[in-house]
Each structure stands twice: as C-alpha cells, then as structure tokens.
Amino acid sequence: xxxxxxxxxxxxxxxxxxxxxxxxxxxxxxxxxxxxxxxxxxxxxxxxxxxxxxxxxxxxxxxxxxxxxxxxxxxxxxxxxxxxxxxxxxxxxxxxxxxxxxxxxxxxxxxxxxxxxxxxxxxxxxxxxxxxxxxxxxxxxxxxxxxxxxxxxxxxxxxxxxxxxxxxxxxxxxxxxxxxxxxxxxxxxxxxxxxxxxxxxxxxxxxxxxxxxxxxxxxxxxxxxxxxxxxxxxxxxxxxxxxxxxxxxxxxxxxxxxxxxxxxxxxxxxxxxxxxxxxxxxxxxxxxxxxxxxxxxxxxxxxxxxxxxxxxxxxxx
Amino acid sequence: xxxxxxxxxxxxxxxxxxxxxxxxxxxxxxxxxxxxxxxxxxxxxxxxxxxxxxxxxxxxxxxxxxxxxxxxxxxxxxxxxxxxxxxxxxxxxxxxxxxxxxxxxxxxxxxxxxxxxxxxxxxxxxxxxxxxxxxxxxxxxxxxxxxxxxxxxxxxxxxxxxxxxxxxxxxxxxxxxxxxxxxxxxxxxxxxxxxxxxxxxx
Numbered sequence: 001x002x003x004x005x006x007x008x009x010x011x012x013x014x015x016x017x018x019x020x021x022x023x024x025x026x027x028x029x030x031x032x033x034x035x036x037x038x039x040x041x042x043x044x045x046x047x048x049x050x051x052x053x054x055x056x057x058x059x060x061x062x063x064x065x066x067x068x069x070x071x072x073x074x075x076x077x078x079x080x081x082x083x084x085x086x087x088x089x090x091x092x093x094x095x096x097x098x099x100x101x102x103x104x105x106x107x108x109x110x111x112x113x114x115x116x117x118x119x120x121x122x123x124x125x126x127x128x129x130x131x132x133x134x135x136x137x138x139x140x141x142x143x144x145x146x147x148x149x150x151x152x153x154x155x156x157x158x159x160x161x162x163x164x165x166x167x168x169x170x171x172x173x174x175x176x177x178x179x180x181x182x183x184x185x186x187x188x189x190x191x192x193x194x195x196x197x198x199x200x201x202x203x204x205x206x207x208x209x210x211x212x213x214x215x216x217x218x219x220x221x222x223x224x225x226x227x228x229x230x231x232x233x234x235x236x237x238x239x240x241x242x243x244x245x246x247x248x249x250x251x252x253x254x255x256x257x258x259x260x261x262x263x264x265x266x267x268x269x270x271x272x273x274x275x276x277x278x279x280x281x282x283x284x285x286x287x288x289x290x291x292x293x294x295x296x297x298x299x300x301x302x303x304x305x306x307x308x309x310x311x312x313x314x315x316x317x
Numbered sequence: 318x319x320x321x322x323x324x325x326x327x328x329x330x331x332x333x334x335x336x337x338x339x340x341x342x343x344x345x346x347x348x349x350x351x352x353x354x355x356x357x358x359x360x361x362x363x364x365x366x367x368x369x370x371x372x373x374x375x376x377x378x379x380x381x382x383x384x385x386x387x388x389x390x391x392x393x394x395x396x397x398x399x400x401x402x403x404x405x406x407x408x409x410x411x412x413x414x415x416x417x418x419x420x421x422x423x424x425x426x427x428x429x430x431x432x433x434x435x436x437x438x439x440x441x442x443x444x445x446x447x448x449x450x451x452x453x454x455x456x457x458x459x460x461x462x463x464x465x466x467x468x469x470x471x472x473x474x475x476x477x478x479x480x481x482x483x484x485x486x487x488x489x490x491x492x493x494x495x496x497x498x499x500x501x502x503x504x505x506x507x508x509x510x511x512x513x514x515x516x517x518x519x
Contacts, residue, residue, distance in 0.1 A: 091500065241501075243501055248497070248501075250498075250501045250502070252502075257498075257502045258498075259494075259497065259498040259501060259502075261494060261497070268486055268487075268490060269490070270487055270490055270491060270494075271487070275491070277495075280495065280498075282491060282494060282495065295494050297494050297495055297497075297498040298498060
C-alpha cells in the first residue's frame, strides 16, 4: 500500500493517542502520588543519564531516607570529577582541588529538581493525566504515565515509573510533541540497605567543597523582606514559593517551576537575551522606566517567560 | 472483532503498532465495521476523558470514506511494479489523486489538531492571539560558553540589536541565574513551601 494511502487512512481514522477509560486517569494520578513519595522516601542506588538540549550527563546516585531526612550523593561520571551531596536541607558540591570547576550551571541534578509533590489535586485543572500501560526500563517493569498540559503555557511529561515502588525510572520533558529533556536510569537497585559508606564522598581527599545553599537556608525561619516590585501575570495555577531573598521570586504549579530575578542594571547585568537549554529558558529584560533588570529562568515555554517578564512592575508601598 | 485485532488496535492507539499490524488494521477498517466502530469509540471516549472536542462518528466515517475514495482513485502503481515500463504511463491522474488525498489529509489534520491539541495558552495576553509574534530581528549565535556548555543558542532580542558574544563576566552571570534557580527548586519541596492563598506575587 502506498505511503499516501497509509497516511490518509491513519489520519482519516484520526491521529490516536491513548487514554481509553476514565479509570485510567485515576490510575495515573495514583501512580504520580506514588512517585512523589518514592522520590523522597525510597532507598536506591543506580546510574542515570540526563540529556538537556545537547548536554548529556551520566551520574551515579545513592539516595537514602532516614529519620525523616533525605541523604543523597550524586557523582558525575563524565568530565571533571564532581559530586553533589545532600544531607537533609544541606547541599554541598565537591570537586578535586586541582580542578577549576565553575560553580555555575554544571551541577546537573536530573529531573529530581522538579520536585514533584504529592498534592496532585492542585494540578487537575492544568494537566490531563493518561495511563499508557507497561514498559521495561533498566531491567525493571515500568508503568507509563502521560501528563499533558491543557494549554500551551507549560510543558508536558512522559514518565516511566517503577511498577513495584513508583520510583521515576525514565522521563521525557515535552513541548508540543518535541522532547526537550530525557532522564533515564540505566541501572538501579531499589530498596536495598544504604550504608554510611555508600554515602561517603569518593572525593574525600584533596577535594574542595562548596555549600550550595547557605543563602537559602539561613533565613528559612526569618521573615521575607518585601520586594519593591511585583509580577502581575503568571500562567494559571502557578503559585509563589517562599524564598528569603527580596530580589527573586519562585513560582510553581506543582510540576513546573520558574524564577524571576530583579536586580540593578549595571555593567554586570545581562544584555536583553533569550536562551534555552533543553526545557530551561533564560530571558533577560530591562525593567521599563527603572534602573532594574529582570531575568526569568525556568522550565516554561519562551513566550510564557516573555510575558512574565513584561508583567513585572515596580511596587510602591 | 478478535482479541488479536483488539491488541493491534491498542498498539495503534499507543502509536506502537508494527507495520504489519498497521496494514492489517487498514484492511480491517475497510471490511470490518465493528473494528472501525471500536476505533471511533476509543477516540470519542478519549476525547471525553480529556475534555476535548472531537469529530462525531458520522464525521469520522464520512472523512474516512472520502479519503479512501481519493486514495483508491489515485491509481498509484504497487511497489512491486515500480520497475515496470514507464513509457506512456500517465502521471496526471495519480498526481491529482495525491493532491486530493493530500488536501483531505491536511484538512483532517487541521480539524484533528484543533480537537487534539491543548488550547492556546489560557490567560495569555489577547495581543498574542490577535497578532503574530513580532518579527524580532533575532539571530542565533553559537555562544561558546565556558566549561563545555556549548549547546546554548542565545538570541539577542533588544530593539537595537547588536550581536555580541557574551564576555566571561556575562557568562558567569548567566550560569549563576541558572544555578540559583536550580538550587531554589531543589531545596524548596513544593509541598512545604508553596503558599496557596494567592496566585499573585505580592
């Protein structure tokens, strides 16, 4: 049969996807809730790959949940030797003393940074959930779940969750059918006991360590100073997240996140630009009629970041 | 409809059907009304579940019939005959057939896209709907960032655009913003930190 015929009939019978029954939607939600818990509360050790744009990372991860706290060690297996170690709320980057590791955006943490939460009811008006049956990832049986935005103001996700525990084994970040980021465990052991040694840095000697979170943590219990600016528009469902600094705001809809920074324009400020790596966009603009500069960073489409930036305005108390 | 057909149908829905299964289903759609009916029902259930508009069964059938007719009329040679004598063969009719089929395909694709795709951004400014995106005199530069971040396509979008490479300081600044964002996200689990009382940022 000719290609035209095949195309025609396929399209005539409509371009199908999935989602056969209403119960599938509930199943998907149950699985997502399970995933939220597994990401934090499961013990696991494995190696994952994370592709963001053309950037490709391979990372060994050890994760433990103990006494209500998360402990994690991520060792980057490619490029300069570096580790990210999490102990509860403390996040530390370690690298060999001989390496000049830039503390910029080189510490890939995988989609775990998306911090899926357990409050899925909050997303119901924003995303469609579909259940796509089973698959096999890293030699484990997986459940496929689709999260499709109802509007083009955010990205979608395809998730492969461990059938036994709900742990995220693979994910695609998708914008209008185009895959922007891919995360995948290539090998993982789930549920095995994690020892202190497993969490001990492989760079214990001759290494330099940097705490990555001091400014965020130090004011966890202090009141937030009021910013002298506001964001007048965010896509539906995005809520502000408490951050201590007055020059930035963080928003999330529970799945996607973006930050807005406002700083004094100066020689160090970025020029007006838009740049993207995988699903992360950075958009920089001068705040109208002021000497301030806005930078929007996050996992949202470029047009959304632009509109957010355009909505920033000075606030008079 | 056999169990095998159901499996194939399910695979087609998942966009995972093999070429063989696709051929079988395509034949089945022409001869097995129950198969076609099941396919349409699945589509409609899906549309309802996802809260989307969809074509009615009659519209589907009508479209299917018209496209099948157009394809049948195109008279394309089978793959096996492509090495046969070409002399004297008229390509006008096949071309017309393809054109008709293509136009129908495009038409159906447009309709289906309208039904299947997420709506345009809700709450986006009306001006974005009224007018196409402004023609930004943007250019893409290969912005060789330090430390192997060579996958950045940076577009400068100011009104008076001057293409310049970001200097070291600007690149450091850019990475700092990204890093700060990642840190904030990582260290602020949503369940604890989101304030749900207001959607505004004040």
